Amino acid sequence: MKIRKLTIKNDYVLGNMELDFTNEDGKVVNTIILAGENGVGKTRILDLIHNFSNHNLRPNSTHFKNAIYEFEIELNEDEFNSIKTENDFRIINLIENKFTVYLDTSSENNYSKIKYYNGTEIISVDNYFFILNNSKKYFQTTYSTTQINFNVNEISSVTAKEIDEQLKDSLKQTENISTEIAQLLIDIDSSDNSDLARWVEENPGLAPPREVKKIRTKRFKNAFDFMFPCKKFDGIKNISGNKEILFTENQKKMTINQLSSGEKQIVFRGGFLLRNQNSNKGIILIDEPEISLHPTWQMKIVEFFKILCKSEQYTNQIILTTHSPFILHNETRANDKVITLKKDYSGNISVSDEKKFFNWTNEEIIKEAFNIDYFLNQLPNNKKPLIITEGKTDWKHFKTALEFFKSKDLFLDLDINFLEYTDSNDKSKDAPSIKLNMSVSELNTILLSLSKFSQNNKIIGIFDSDHSIGKKYLTFEHLGNNVFAFCINDPSHRKKNTEGISVELLYYDSDLLQTSPCERRLYLSNEFSKKGRFLKDTDICYENSSKISKHLEETTQKIIDTDVSNSKDQSLALSKSDFANYIYKKTPPFDNINFEGFKDLFIQLQNIINNN
Incomplete structure (x- = not known):
């Protein structure tokens, strides 16, 4: 069961308000973000929904008395077929999976009604099914509070x-x-x-x-x-x-x-x-998920909860509250609806059309979230184009490949700097000084934000093509103000990968699948069976076989760098990070690599840099 609309009348905190949880096509939205400053009633709405599911919206209720609440409900097919068989429901001519539960806590009589479409008109009938215990299985909530x-x-x-x-x-x-x-x-x-x-x-x-x-x-x-x-x-x-x-x-x-x-x-x-x-097939209520989180985690937290609230059979409706600009201004937000609440000088709360908070610009948000003031301040003094990569080790592959080509008198005019960074957990002695917890979404947000203000030198973001965000840049795009983006493409030695590729697939298999000094190596998903058994040695298996069921062909292959072991439970997979370090440091046998698969990438960079 999901909520389509919630109409509130005479609530002692919220007053009169209508909350529409559907999109422009009239379809219910699975992720609702209730946004606004403290004190605008966001948590009150979550409490209201949770109390409805617990049958606490009654005339004698201390916190919800003398008000009217209307919940427009949408059932899935199983719920629709089941509820019609309930003796206490008593509506035999329900023809749609949508109806409205009407609760008037100001009246002991005619307190609970159901409004529904009978085929010709919308009618309202007294019905107490949704205050009876056997109705709870149809409307359940799981409420994560800040306490x-x-x-x-x-x-x-x-x-x-x-x-x-x-x-x-x-x-x-x-x-x-x-x-x-x-x-x-x-x-x-x-x-x-x-x-x-x-x-x-x-x-x-x-x-x-x-x-x-x-x-x-x-x-x-x-x-x-x-x-x-x-x-x-x-x-x-x-x-x-x-x-x-x-x-x-x-x-x-x-x-x-x-x-x-x-x-x-x-x-x-x-x-x-x-x-x-x-x-759990009920509604998920989450109050201020950003509590105690660093801004970089705040930008990931909604997607995290979406993953948690989706099983193979069902996707829960999530209703969460926030006043975090990192959640609200996140460029990677998708398939959700923001409802902004505001309070006027008289204390009246209403739904606003304005979606911005604190008047933060994207530039201010990204500086705060990613701590990139350091290298932003270096850009005016930097006379070379700056390359920013999606992964913390991708720049090592590109820098090493460019050094190789220049040793062969190729791309000599390509005078560029790479943003040499690592994540905040890297404590190694030779770790770069710039610490960023980067991902495809963070890189996209950084580039879009940097494109909002003037750059003296070109900034170019390079994405993998195995994510929907990276795929947007299959053809390079000028985002504005000297900021560009493109993604890597399949090298000529590989078949067209319909899923897109990561940087490691630019290498030839003869180099990619070499065994490292620590007796580990990278694996390809199509080296395993559907059940996760290594095709060349069934004593070796991949733990998360469900993840590769769609990647068993050469045209859909993915890199596997974890959870590969033998029957003795010995870990055999080489991490992408270690692979990149072996390449970068030219550690044998990774000291004689064929970089031909990188050539098109540098041609693309030449075209961008030389095109004024």
Whole structure:
């Protein structure tokens, strides 16, 4: 069930208001962002929706009395067919999957009605189905509030918490969510271990496949990996009589209590929503997801929650509140609707058409979010074009390739600088001084923002072509003010990749798939079977086989740089970062590389730089 519209009359905080959760085509929008300054009633709206799902909008309600609330509801096909069979629903001529629940908390009589279309007109009938307990299964909410106690209490034992339990009522996060989610992670890790032990007992002499390992904890690990590219969920360990949840970063282990407040926010609020990912078909309510998050994480957080609230069978409607300019002005926002609330000098709250806050410009936002003032200040003194790459190691590939071509007297006129950066987690001695947590969306936002004001020298962004954002620049584009963008294209030695490519696929396989000094290598998705078995050696497998089901052909191949192991559980995959460093430092056997696949990229750069 999803909300199409919410009409509010005489609410003691919100007054009179209509909130439309549909798009221009009249279709319900799955992600609603309620935006505005503090004090404009954003949280009140979430409370209102949650209380409706719990049947608390009644005439004797302290907080919602003497008001009228109308919820226009849309059912999915299963809900529509089911609700018509409910004896208490009593509307047998419902022909559409949409109707309106009308609640008048100012009246004990005729308090609850349903308005619906009967084929000829919209009629209103008394109906108390949506204040009865058996209606709760049709309208459930999961409410993530800002109230979090970040400290996890000591946990010494396993309980019986599980995931995807059948929900009977709406859920609301409590202040003790940190300990609850920690206990859940410990319990499901224990369940995973028990299932694995049972499989080994029932299949003597066989190596357990990846599909039977960490079935429950996998969803949490994958979600955390999205937000923490360098910090990994490492599992549960017994330490000093207690069970500790561990994470690893740069080979350094830390407990869940040692995470930053922003990281804990992701783990606890994300875990709260992930807990019932496959059984929860209700509306997700999230109050101010930006709390405690760095601006770079704020720009990713909405997409993070979208991933959490989508199962194979169902996409939940998300309604969240924010006053973060990094969420609202994010260029990569898509498939959502922003509803802006404002309060006038008399204290009246209304829906505004204005979508901007604090009068922040894109330039101000991006400077604050990415800390790029340093190299922006260097640009006026820099007389060379600046190349900014999507990945923290991509510039190493391009710089090394250009050095190779120049040694062969090619591209000698290509006098450029690369933005040599790494992420904030890189503590190595030779790490570049500029620290940026870059991604395809961040690069796109940076370029669009830089294009808003004058640049003395050309700035060129280079994208991979394996993302929808990068694909926008298959033909180079002048974004304005000397700022350009383009994406890499398939080299001549590879078949046309319908999914797009990352920089590593510019190399020939003879170089790409070499074994490193640490006995690891990169893999291609089409080297594996549908079940994740390595075609050349079935003792080797890829853990996340579901991720490569669409990439088993040469025309859809992807790079695999993690989760490849043998039956002894030895990790065999070389990370993209290590591969780039071997190339950059010319570490044998990566000291004699064929860079022919990079030639078209430098021709493109020549065309942009030499074209005035």
